[in-house]
Amino acid sequence: MARRKRSNARGSDATPTLDRVVLVRAGGAFAWTLLVIGLAAGWILGLPWLTARAAAQAESATQHVAFRELPPWLEAQDRAFLNAVVVHNAGVDPLDRRGLVQTRQALLDTGWFDSVSQVRRTAPDRIEIDAVFVTPFALVRDKDGDHLVDREGRLLPRSYPLGEGPAVWVLLNPSFERPRNFGTPWTGAEVSGAIAVLKLLEDRPWAKQVHGVDLSEFPRSHQLRLLTDRSTVVIWGRTPGAERGAEVPAAKKLKYLDYHYQQYGHIDGGRAGALDVTTDVAFER
Structure with missing residues (x-):
C-alpha cells in the first residue's frame, strides 16, 4: 500500500499539468515580444544617428x-x-x-x-x-580705398587699396558714404551722373584719355570735371539732360572733345589749364 502511494506520487510529478503548459508557452511568447520590441527600439533610437552619419558623408561629397x-x-x-x-x-x-x-x-x-x-x-x-x-564699370574712391560699382552705380563686393584696382574709371571725392549693402546704388546723384557721362564717351576713340571724374564741385554747382591721363581737367558741367541756361547739351560737348582729339591728339587741346566745354565756345580757364 505504501509503495503504491510513492509510485503514484512520482507519476503525478512527472505528468505536466495544463496550467504549466500554458505558463511555459506564455513565457516564450513574452520573450519573443521583448526581443522584437528591443530590436525595434534599437532601430528607432539608432535611426537619427544613422541619418546624421549619412548626411555627414553626403556633405563631404564633392559638389x-x-x-x-x-x-x-x-x-x-x-x-x-x-x-x-x-x-x-x-x-x-x-x-x-x-x-x-x-x-x-x-x-x-x-x-x-x-x-x-x-x-x-x-x-x-x-x-x-x-x-x-553685373558689369563692373568704375571705382569710387573714398578715405577707405577704391570701391567697385557697376553701370548703374551699385556697390559691388570688391574693394581695393588706393590705386590698386582694375583699369576702370575712378570717381573721386564723393560727398556721400558708400552703401552698407552690396547691390545698392551709391547714395546721391553725383555718382550716377558721372556714370551717365562716362557711358556717353565710352565708345569714343579718346575714351582712355579720361582717367576719371572729380565729384567735388557737384554738391555746390552740380558740375562734373573730367580728369585726363595728363593730369589736365575738362569742365564737363551738369549731367546729361540736366543742363541749364547757356550750357550746351552733352552731344555738343562730345563734338568739342572729338575736334580737340582730331586736331591736337588729345581732348585737352594741348592746354595746361582746365578746358571748359559747357558753352558754345570751348575755352581754357
Missing part, C-alpha cells in the same frame, strides 16, 4: 557648381566665394527644392548678379546656375 555664363573678369577668389554660397545653401538632397530656391536668393544678395533665372541640380553632385552677372 560641382557650374555657372552657364561666367565672365572672364571675375577673380578666382570671387568664383570660390560664389561656389561656396551655392554649396552651403543648396544642400545635398537632390529632392529638396527649397535649397535651390534659397540658393537663388543668396546669390542675388551677393551683389554680383543682375538676375538669377534658374538654379537646378543636373546630377546628384552637380548644380547649374543660369544668371546674368
Whole structure:
C-alpha cells in the first residue's frame, strides 16, 4: 500500500499539468515580444544617428557648381566665394527644392548678379546656375580705398587699396558714404551722373584719355570735371539732360572733345589749364 502511494506520487510529478503548459508557452511568447520590441527600439533610437552619419558623408561629397555664363573678369577668389554660397545653401538632397530656391536668393544678395533665372541640380553632385552677372564699370574712391560699382552705380563686393584696382574709371571725392549693402546704388546723384557721362564717351576713340571724374564741385554747382591721363581737367558741367541756361547739351560737348582729339591728339587741346566745354565756345580757364 505504501509503495503504491510513492509510485503514484512520482507519476503525478512527472505528468505536466495544463496550467504549466500554458505558463511555459506564455513565457516564450513574452520573450519573443521583448526581443522584437528591443530590436525595434534599437532601430528607432539608432535611426537619427544613422541619418546624421549619412548626411555627414553626403556633405563631404564633392559638389560641382557650374555657372552657364561666367565672365572672364571675375577673380578666382570671387568664383570660390560664389561656389561656396551655392554649396552651403543648396544642400545635398537632390529632392529638396527649397535649397535651390534659397540658393537663388543668396546669390542675388551677393551683389554680383543682375538676375538669377534658374538654379537646378543636373546630377546628384552637380548644380547649374543660369544668371546674368553685373558689369563692373568704375571705382569710387573714398578715405577707405577704391570701391567697385557697376553701370548703374551699385556697390559691388570688391574693394581695393588706393590705386590698386582694375583699369576702370575712378570717381573721386564723393560727398556721400558708400552703401552698407552690396547691390545698392551709391547714395546721391553725383555718382550716377558721372556714370551717365562716362557711358556717353565710352565708345569714343579718346575714351582712355579720361582717367576719371572729380565729384567735388557737384554738391555746390552740380558740375562734373573730367580728369585726363595728363593730369589736365575738362569742365564737363551738369549731367546729361540736366543742363541749364547757356550750357550746351552733352552731344555738343562730345563734338568739342572729338575736334580737340582730331586736331591736337588729345581732348585737352594741348592746354595746361582746365578746358571748359559747357558753352558754345570751348575755352581754357
